[in-house]
Amino acid sequence: MRKKGFIGAIVLAVLIFGGIILALLCTSRVPAGYVGVVYNMNGGVDGEVLSQGWHLVAPTKKVTTYSIGIEQSYLTSDDKGDSKNDESFSIPTSDGKTVRVNLEFSYRFDEARVASTFVTFKGKSGEEIKDTFIKPKIIAWTQEVSANYPVTDIFGDKRTAINAELDLYLKEKFDKYGIIIDTVNFTDISVDSETAAAIQKKVTAQQELELANIEAQTAKIQANKDKEVAMIQAQKDKEAAEIQAETAIVKANAEAEVVRIAAEAEAQANREIASSLTPELIEKIKYEQWDGKMPTVSGSNAIVSIPGMN
Numbered sequence: 435m436r437k438k439g440f441i442g443a444i445v446l447a448v449l450i451f452g453g454i455i456l457a458l459l460c461t462s463r464v465p466a467g468y469v470g471v472v473y474n475m476n477g478g479v480d481g482e483v484l485s486q487g488w489h490l491v492a493p494t495k496k497v498t499t500y501s502i503g504i505e506q507s508y509l510t511s512d513d514k515g516d517s518k519n520d521e522s523f524s525i526p527t528s529d530g531k532t533v534r535v536n537l538e539f540s541y542r543f544d545e546a547r548v549a550s551t552f553v554t555f556k557g558k559s560g561e562e563i564k565d566t567f568i569k570p571k572i573i574a575w576t577q578e579v580s581a582n583y584p585v586t587d588i589f590g591d592k593r594t595a596i597n598a599e600l601d602l603y604l605k606e607k608f609d610k611y612g613i614i615i616d617t618v619n620f621t622d623i624s625v626d627s628e629t630a631a632a633i634q635k636k637v638t639a640q641q642e643l644e645l646a647n648i649e650a651q652t653a654k655i656q657a658n659k660d661k662e663v664a665m666i667q668a669q670k671d672k673e674a675a676e677i678q679a680e681t682a683i684v685k686a687n688a689e690a691e692v693v694r695i696a697a698e699a700e701a702q703a704n705r706e707i708a709s710s711l712t713p714e715l716i717e718k719i720k721y722e723q724w725d726g727k728m729p730t731v732s733g734s735n736a737i738v739s740i741p742g743m744n
Contacts, residue, residue, distance in 0.1 A: 467503030500543040500560040510536040525580035536622040547612035
């Protein structure tokens with residue numbers, strides 16, 4: 435009996451241990467920020483996508499993970515992030531030059547399309563796709579964009595605009611693969627000394643041109659200001675002349691009115707005097723002014739002179 439019980443205990447232990455081993459073999463963990471695509475070895479992708487956490491998966495199935503969170507990646511000459519070796523690269527320009535660049539980018543996989551991405555890349559994991567597809571294509575498609583610009587634009591004042599165009603171009607190119615590019619940035623751009631001198635010459639010329647434009651604009655503004663001041667002064671002078679002319683007219687009209695009123699007053703006075711000189715009054719005046727002497731006649735014309743009536 436003891437022997438049977440011992441054997442039973444061993445069998446139970448074996449079953450428990452086997453169950454644990456089987457459970458471990460059937461358990462798969464999807465890290466935070468990732469999803470897992472389930473691949474059935476008997477029938478291919480079965481459409482099941484696992485979220486983060488632990489999952490029971492049959493031994494006949496395999497789980498491949500893809501990051502749906504932002505992943506930062508580097509193509510630089512420094513030992514930075516996932517760029518352990520010198521991964522900086524050269525890009526061509528429209529004027530036949532080459533420029534050495536360091537570049538950073540961030541990406542993620544589209545959660546809604548990871549099953550399709552799995553099939554497109556024949557079961558490669560997200561990390562494998564980054565190393566074998568994303569990084570090489572970043573280089574190739576960056577070169578396509580840079581080939582449209584002269585070196586002075588890439589190294590100079592158009593760098594931000596080119597970076598923005600590259601960002602849009604890469605987003606469009608990778609989207610059809612279920613890969614979302616979030617950001618792309620040139621972190622360093624270097625050229626040979628001859629090209630650097632040519633770029634500096636262009637920058638200096640541009641600065642001088644900008645300064646000349648500013649001075650010309652300032653002169654134009656000043657000229658417009660002077661013109662406006664002159665116009666305002668001319669308008670003031672015109673208004674002053676008009677006021678002066680109106681004042682002279684008013685004065686002349688006033689003086690004429692005074693003369694007219696005086697003439698009318700004098701004429702009225704004369705009329706009143708004339709109307710008051712009756713024959714009797716005239717005789718009375720003569721009488722009052724007569725000094726008592728008799729009239730005298732002088733000259734051949736017999737002019738009569740009455741004393742006291744001169």
